Amino acid sequence: MGRSLFSYIAIKLLHKIITLIFVILLIYALLRLAPGTPFDQYLYQGKITEEQYERLLEEWGYKDNFITGAIKVLYGMFTFNLFKMKSPVYNKPIIELISVRLPYTLGLVTAAYFFGTMLGMLLGLYCAKNRGTLKESIILWLVLGIRALPVFWLGMVLLYFLAFKAGLFPYLTASELKPQNVFHYMIDWLWHSLLPIIVLSKIYAVSYLLTIRNMTTEEYTSDYVTALRAFGLEENYIVERHVLRNIMPPIITMMAIDIGFLFGGAVVTETVFNYPGMGTLIYEAMWNKDYPVVLASFYIIAIAVIVAITIAEITYAYLDPRIRGE
Amino acid sequence: MVKKVSKRRDEVIKNLKEVFRFIWNHKMGRLGIIILVLLLIMALFPQLFTKYTPEWTSNEIFEPASWEHPCGLDHQGKDIWTQIVYGTRISLSVGFIAAILTILVGALIGTIAGYYGGVLDDFLMFISDSIMMLPSLLLLLVIASLFSSIWNIWYTIIVIALISWPSTARMVRAQTLQLKHRLYVQAAIALGASNRRIIFKHILPSIIPLLFARAAILIAGFIVTVASLTFLGLGDPNNPDWGYVMYTANKNMMIIVMKGMWQWIIVPGIMISLAVIAFVCIGEALEDYLNPKLRER
Numbered sequence: 001m002g003r004s005l006f007s008y009i010a011i012k013l014l015h016k017i018i019t020l021i022f023v024i025l026l027i028y029a030l031l032r033l034a035p036g037t038p039f040d041q042y043l044y045q046g047k048i049t050e051e052q053y054e055r056l057l058e059e060w061g062y063k064d065n066f067i068t069g070a071i072k073v074l075y076g077m078f079t080f081n082l083f084k085m086k087s088p089v090y091n092k093p094i095i096e097l098i099s100v101r102l103p104y105t106l107g108l109v110t111a112a113y114f115f116g117t118m119l120g121m122l123l124g125l126y127c128a129k130n131r132g133t134l135k136e137s138i139i140l141w142l143v144l145g146i147r148a149l150p151v152f153w154l155g156m157v158l159l160y161f162l163a164f165k166a167g168l169f170p171y172l173t174a175s176e177l178k179p180q181n182v183f184h185y186m187i188d189w190l191w192h193s194l195l196p197i198i199v200l201s202k203i204y205a206v207s208y209l210l211t212i213r214n215m216t217t218e219e220y221t222s223d224y225v226t227a228l229r230a231f232g233l234e235e236n237y238i239v240e241r242h243v244l245r246n247i248m249p250p251i252i253t254m255m256a257i258d259i260g261f262l263f264g265g266a267v268v269t270e271t272v273f274n275y276p277g278m279g280t281l282i283y284e285a286m287w288n289k290d291y292p293v294v295l296a297s298f299y300i301i302a303i304a305v306i307v308a309i310t311i312a313e314i315t316y317a318y319l320d321p322r323i324r325g326e
Numbered sequence: 327m328v329k330k331v332s333k334r335r336d337e338v339i340k341n342l343k344e345v346f347r348f349i350w351n352h353k354m355g356r357l358g359i360i361i362l363v364l365l366l367i368m369a370l371f372p373q374l375f376t377k378y379t380p381e382w383t384s385n386e387i388f389e390p391a392s393w394e395h396p397c398g399l400d401h402q403g404k405d406i407w408t409q410i411v412y413g414t415r416i417s418l419s420v421g422f423i424a425a426i427l428t429i430l431v432g433a434l435i436g437t438i439a440g441y442y443g444g445v446l447d448d449f450l451m452f453i454s455d456s457i458m459m460l461p462s463l464l465l466l467l468v469i470a471s472l473f474s475s476i477w478n479i480w481y482t483i484i485v486i487a488l489i490s491w492p493s494t495a496r497m498v499r500a501q502t503l504q505l506k507h508r509l510y511v512q513a514a515i516a517l518g519a520s521n522r523r524i525i526f527k528h529i530l531p532s533i534i535p536l537l538f539a540r541a542a543i544l545i546a547g548f549i550v551t552v553a554s555l556t557f558l559g560l561g562d563p564n565n566p567d568w569g570y571v572m573y574t575a576n577k578n579m580m581i582i583v584m585k586g587m588w589q590w591i592i593v594p595g596i597m598i599s600l601a602v603i604a605f606v607c608i609g610e611a612l613e614d615y616l617n618p619k620l621r622e623r
Contacts (some may be wrong), residue, residue, distance in 0.1 A: 026456075027468070034472030144354075148551050148602035152557045153595030156576060160591055164583040204356045263461050268554050272576070281559070282464070286471035294468060298460075305459050 003319060012313055016306045021074065024262040027298050028073050029066075031291045038088045038289045060088045073295065082296050098295065098300065099283060105270070105277030107189065108196055109262040116201030120208025125239070127209065128216035139209075149208045151265060155199045155272035163193065169195055196273045196288065200265055204258065208213050211254065217245045249319050256312030263301045348615045355611025361604035369415040378408040380566070388578070390585050397589040401578055409571050410594050416567040418601065420483060420552050425544040427487035429537050432494025437525050437533075439495065440502025451499070454492035462489050463551060470560040479562040482555060486548060494540060498533055505529050535616055542609030546602045553598050568594045 039056045042048045048056070057063050064072070076082035083095040088096060123139060130136045163169040170192055219225060220243070228238050265279065265313030277295060285293035349355035368375055382405060389399040397406035439450040469485050470477055505511055511528050519527075553569030555561065561570045571594040575582060582590055 015452075019399070019459060022456050024459060030469060031473060035475060036472075127483075144603060144606065145599070146600040147544075148606065150553055150557075150595060150598050151587065152554060152576075153572065153591075153598065156572065156579075156591050160588060164579075255597070263462075263464060265463070267464055267467060268558065271558060283467070283471075286468055287474075289472070298464075298468075301461065301464070302459065307460075326484075 002035055003089050008317055009310075009314055012310060016310060020306055021077070023302050024073060024077060024295070024299060025054060027295060028070060032066060032069065034289070040289075056088075066269055069148060072203070077299065081099065082292075082299055085292045085296070087285070087290050087293045089285070089288045089293075094293055094296045098278070098296065101276060101278050101281045102300070102318060104275065105129040105263070105266055105279060108193055108200065108270075108275065108277060109266055111193065112197045112200035113204060113259070117208050119201070120205040121212050123205070124209040124212025125216060128220060129235075129239075131217055133219070143192030143206055143209055146202065149202070151199055151203065152268050152272050154202060155195070155269060158195050158199065159273065193275070196269050196275055199272075200262070200269045203265055207258075208254075212247070212251070215250070216243060219243045249316050252315050252319075253312045256308040257305075259304065259308040345612075345615060349608065349611040352611040353613060354607040358604045358607030358611065361600050362423070362608065365414060365418060365601055365604065368411055369418050372408075372411045372415070375411045376408040378405045380404065380409055380412045382408065388581050388585055388587070390587050393590045397593050398585075398587045399572055399592070401581075406590055407593070409566055410568065410597060413571060413594075414565045414597065416479070416565050417549055417553065417569075417598070420479060420551040420567065420607075421545040421601075424483045424486040424548045424552070425489075426540045427483065428490045428544055428548075429494055429541055431487055432447060432491040433490060433498050433530070433533065433537060436495035436498025437502050438531060441506060441521070441525055441529065447499075450495070454495055457489055458491075458492045463554060465489055466551065466555060467558065467560065470555060474560060477560065477562070479565045482552060482560075482562075486551065490544070490548075494537075494544075497536070497540065501533050501536065502529055505532055506595035535612075539609055539616055541610035542605045542612060546605035546609065549598060549601050549605070567600050 037057060038060075039048070039053055043050070043053045061069065061072070073082070076085065083098065084093055086093050127136045127139055174219060222233035225238060225243065228242065229235075266277060267283060269275070270277045271283055274280070281304075282294060282297045284290075285297070327393075349359060384403040384405075386399055387401055388405045389395060390405075391398045395405050395407065397410065400406050400409075435450055435454070439447040455571055465487060466485055470482065473481065505528070511524060514524050514528055552567065553572070555568055556569030557573050557576065559573055561567065561573060563570070572591065574591045575594075582588070
């Protein structure tokens with residue numbers, strides 16, 4: 001059994017590495033196809049001559065042929081040289097840019113994810129327990145309304161009413177933080193990040209609520225729960241020992257997949273709030289045609305997704321030996 | 327022959343009526359239809375809702391809301407409510423066309439992968455896994471901004487379809503695998519029917535109803551996706567949609583705060599939410615119609 005689990009993981013990992021290479025090369029191809037370079041604006045503004053422009057292109061590798069560039073990227077992926085490269089816009093190594101921005105996004109995303117999924121799960125279980133009652137339908141209609149609100153709109157509304165009009169929250173960027181001690185820093189961070197956290201966690205709260213509710217309701221109406229009830233077991237015992245255990249594996253997968261997609265939602269949220277995380281970094285890099293930064297950021301995101309999905313698959317295979325046989 | 331065609335048409339109309347009646351009697355479905363009809367009226371006859379045109383400009387800029395201008399005037403002296411009304415057509419049609427394209431690509435790839443199996447299936451599913459692995463909004467954002475100098479609404483639609491097909495393809499593939507082993511399909515194969523005939527005559531017709539439910543949900547998602555994209559400044563100023571109105575609002579946030587023009591922010595968001603609610607409701611109702619097991623609950 002040990003060996004089959006091991007070979008299952010090995011095959012999955014190989015598959016993931018091929019996917020990673022494919023994804024990064026796809027992004028690289030897109031970048032190469034796109035018109036424009038970061039130096040165009042200097043040329044238009046007359047800050048540099050045609051000759052200097054050509055030399056900059058040469059220097060930053062914008063004139064490499066496609067295959068050479070792709071090989072460089074592949075080499076950079078495996079030796080992590082991708083992060084040591086310099087950004088032509090900031091003229092700094094990418095690792096420096098990312099190491100400043102990544103903690104902000106990770107903090108934001110982790111808090112939003114934790115808050116959102118917990119709220120969603122609790123409300124989902126509550127709905128399933130009270131299925132068919134007025135309480136449940138009130139929650140469900142509310143969810144229907146909240147689900148439809150665009151993230152950026154929610155952000156702007158909160159910013160307008162709570163930050164600008166009521167003055168409860170700062171509307172300056174979180175990079176204004178001046179830490180005095182750890183505790184003060186935490187409070188300050190939370191104060192600056194609470195609105196983005198609320199906005200971002202909305203997506204997770206809603207989707208987890210609906211999924212948990214549907215799955216739990218399905219379990220509740222199945223024969224084995226009816227049988228357990230007939231034996232006179234307590235409702236809470238049934239939920240904890242049987243229902244939750246049965247719905248956990250798919251939930252774990254769902255959670256893992258979502259982790260990667262948090263970055264996508266973070267771009268919009270960070271832009272609305274002018275939050276100094278990876279989202280705004282990628283957004284600026286794209287406008288500036290700062291290809292090394294875009295490539296390195298996507299590499300980080302792709303690795304995060306792959307690690308999350310792999311962990312989910314291993315957990316799943318461990319919990320449910322049937323799928324290993326596939 | 328003619329009789330056969332007309333008989334078939336009658337049958338389709340009868341089915342459509344039945345589906346429509348089911349949605350109308352469904353609590354969420356009815357809400358969805360009512361909102362959708364209102365939005366469609368706004369998209370088709372914008373003149374009924376505003377006396378200005380999107381091109382109309384005033385000498386006043388940033389004028390707060392009044393009875394004359396329900397949402398005020400923007401930085402160019404344009405009437406904001408008029409832009410929202412005329413944006414309905416663009417937002418709805420972009421979502422609609424993108425969903426149709428996504429479904430077509432997804433259904434095609436899904437049936438091919440499921441029906442032929444083997445290496446082709448592995449290859450197509452590998453591509454689909456790889457695309458699914460990236461946050462689609464981020465990918466769309468990268469593509470749109472890299473090509474921003476030549477970008478327009480049609481590129482948005484095509485790129486959305488190109489990166490959103492995998493989930494539909496997975497669903498269709500699973501259905502195709504099931505259908506392939508049904509007796510009537512096996513019988514058709516045994517009788518020597520061509521692959522194309524089997525796919526188009528026997529497999530696709532059973533999947534199409536499912537695709538309708540899927541389309542409704544996809545449209546709801548795409549309306550928000552496109553609005554997010556235009557909100558981030560990657561819109562087509564020649565075809566301003568709801569997201570574009572919010573983009574200009576976000577650009578002028580300070581003046582909005584000073585003049586208290588909250589309608590500029592609130593109203594376009596409400597329009598987006600209404601559209602999303604309409605399609606989500608209709609999608610749920612269609613799914614309940616297709617899945618009788620859920621109906622009993």
